[in-house]
Amino acid sequence: MIRVVLADDEQLIRSGWTAMLALHDDIEVVGEAADGREAVEAGTGADVVLMDIRMPRLNGLAATQELARRSPATRVIVVTTFENDQLVWGALRAGAAGYVLKRAPLDELVEAVRLVHSRSAVLFPDALRRIAGPHHGRSKPRVPVELTPREHDVLRQIALGRNNAEIAATLYVSVETVKTHVRHVLDKLDARDRTQAAVIAYELGLLFPGAEEPLMRAGPCP
Structure with missing residues (x-):
């Protein structure tokens, strides 16, 4: 309930x-x-x-x-x-x-x-990207956030509102692998959930409004 x-x-x-x-x-x-x-x-x-x-x-x-x-x-x-x-x-x-x-x-x-x-996805990502912009930003952290290429792929998918199963299908990885990457992204961004991770990513310039298009893959990749 x-x-x-x-x-x-x-x-x-x-x-x-x-x-x-x-x-x-x-x-x-x-x-x-x-x-x-x-x-x-x-x-x-x-x-x-x-x-x-x-x-x-x-x-x-x-x-x-x-x-x-x-x-x-x-x-x-x-x-x-x-x-x-x-x-x-x-x-x-x-x-x-x-x-x-x-x-x-x-x-x-x-x-x-x-x-x-x-806690499976971000609510209404299109509206989130609409209100994101440089005037909402905060100062850069002293130690830059460093994501692996795959973690950045997952972050982009989070910002698009994808749930774990949808991210797994897009990136050709298992749902368990996605969960691991999501956990690492949240930890590195010090975010309490997916929505806050997307907000922080926009603020820090890791994502940009209008730039987070679905990834197109020709086949499985690591």
Whole structure:
């Protein structure tokens, strides 16, 4: 069972999410929050938190950062109108696993909850690349991040939103090999999950918006 907390200052939105999620046997709404501080308290220990960005007392960015500190296993999905790229990017840097648009179909929200809970892929990579850019960057680390060519291949596939099976098929390696490479990438980037790895990679110039096209392989390669 996926335990979900809903954080939005509009009761009507929370009620709609609750009614929709209740239709799915593998998801249970275990709490609600009308502001960021309530979101931190209610979300601590939950599996997934649906987090509005603009809320009273504490905004979604700050609440996400605090949740990442208090409850590292809790996955935050930022729910936004996408009107402010800087806020979305800040939330991803703060530790959000991904985001969905408030105008998106409700079944997309359900899919997002299941996806981040499974930790299998990055949510909505096209939008992630859209808001990535040099003005979001941070200073280069003193010791440059050094990835092997294969780890960089895997990082590119992560940024495209591929899951382990899709990466394995693209690179002609086993799923277990992909898992090993993913683990090494996360360790080297000091990232808590795939989404944060993609964010860090854009910030450090390891990936560039629009450049991460699927790799075309003529056949198996090491």
